[in-house]
Amino acid sequence: MVDEDPFSELYNAGWLLAHERQIAFGERIGDASWEMDVEKGILVFGGRLQTRAGVFATWARGDSSLLWGWANEGLPASARGPALALRDYGEKSGIRVLEQRKWQLDEEDAFGVCLAAAGMLDEIMSLYRAPHEGGFAYLAIVDENLRLGPPEAARIARVVLEGVAQGLIGPAIAVPKYLKARGFNVVRSDDAFVRASHRELPLIEINFDEQSPVTVQIGGRRFDPDSHEVDETDVGRSPAGAVVRLLLDNVPELARAPLEVVALSRDPGRCTLVAVASTIPSVDATDALAELEATGMATVCEYLPNEEVSLIPWGSDFLQRVVASFDGGVVNLVCDDESQEVVVVIEDESYDQVVGERLLAVAGLFPEWTFFAARASGFSPDAPDDVSRSSAAQATNRRLLRWERGA
Structure with missing residues (x-):
């Protein structure tokens, strides 16, 4: 130093x-x-x-x-x-x-x-x-x-904890400056404590009293030097497997019969899709998911602010899986088994939202396939091969985080 x-x-x-x-x-x-x-x-x-x-x-x-x-x-x-x-x-x-x-x-x-x-x-x-x-x-x-994206709870906690631990900063001065730079409103600050608010995150409280270990509390979540959450870096950008563990910790029904998480795909900052299958043939995954308590999923969403988190019923039929993954807006699907391409035809009024917020994450649930999206107004059921691949939106895996059971 x-x-x-x-x-x-x-x-x-x-x-x-x-x-x-x-x-x-x-x-x-x-x-x-x-x-x-x-x-x-x-x-x-x-x-x-x-x-x-x-x-x-x-x-x-x-x-x-x-x-x-x-x-x-x-x-x-x-x-x-x-x-x-x-x-x-x-x-x-x-x-x-x-x-x-x-x-x-x-x-x-x-x-x-x-x-x-x-x-x-x-x-x-x-x-x-x-x-x-x-x-x-x-x-x-x-x-x-x-440029950095919006602040995320676990990342903020990690940065503060590591900064204090390395002894490179004076926390009472440096922490408020950092929080202000990340868009927080510092509502209280003294030699041992900082409280700050943010329009998209719960209240953050940081205690760096020299008589006790530094702690960071954001909403109901407490971070300290021994917190596994901080070791996972940032839940908002963490490996998809870590998000699966987050789901299973907060929605325990997903870890026992008749439900099982089989895949997860994330487009960070936009959308997380979780494929959930039934382990009992006589039980439909859609019906079982409908009985889940909403409390656990609300907690998961707090860990992934500004990100839609959806549980997708995972049946045996490929086309039904694809349609369920999009959650509305799809009027037609054209699949080419030989080239493993899927053209998803979307209602014009839903097109921008589906392509901007969901297409990439859906493609991550089907890594063997290439997905294209086309507007319904420009699609002809009689000549589906005329869809221009260059003008249609294509899902690439540039930012994707994927997890698959057993992988």
Whole structure:
């Protein structure tokens, strides 16, 4: 950890927000390889994800020095945009460490300082630590497509708990700043406690009294350093198998006869579809689901705010499964067993909603098939093959999280 002076102001101002950005970005790129065109400011991961980026700072192993990108005259001007924005911010805010061109820091502290600095700039979505022969280049990602989505309860808890545990921040200063940056209204704040509200989340209360372990409570859910929920990262973005466990914990009827969860598909932030089959031939899954208590599902929905969660009765007939998965709006289905393609014909008035909110998740329940959606007004039952694949909406698996029993 760096000394409290002069870097504490930097950490308190930006580290928590930057840490959340790093978590989200790490989920996107994994361990993909990287390459950068410095002149063009283009950073590519794994040959597939292309982003806009600039050189924020560099760290030299030889003399353990951190050099801000704005002071690196060896870089083209096109690569120094984020670093120049940082210098301007430092001048306006009076944060002296941003105006000094070079610092003697070990590698861990250098990255921490850069991370905290990046967290203060709205135009920086994440920071990538790119290794090279002489040390590291810290690359600032400035691609709007990678901006953080709405805050999610478990992710907020994880960020706060990890920030306090690492001892990099003063919680009484840093936590309210972070919550405000994520759209919360801080209604109470003192040296040991923060209470904040958000229009789309339950009330959040954070206790960081030095005499007891730090805790985060959001609605009726309590998070602490030993909470398995935080270890699962974020329920809102967690592996689909973790969401299945969430369902079984809160709706125990799904874990015993005659019901069984057999598959789950998520389009995070939009829709979660849970396929539920009957284990008893004489019991229809639709009838059994109708008898479920609503309380447990309401709790699950609190964990996945702004996301529709639907239980799909999973019978033996393929076409019935598809129709049930869409929950209305479907007027026709055309299936090609040879190419394993499904054209879903949707009422015109429901088309935008179905395609925007449900098509991708439905496709995840049928991973062997490719789904297309067509408007009813442009579909001819006499010539279904005339549906233009290029103009129809196609469900791709770009953001999908899937789970299958036994997988």
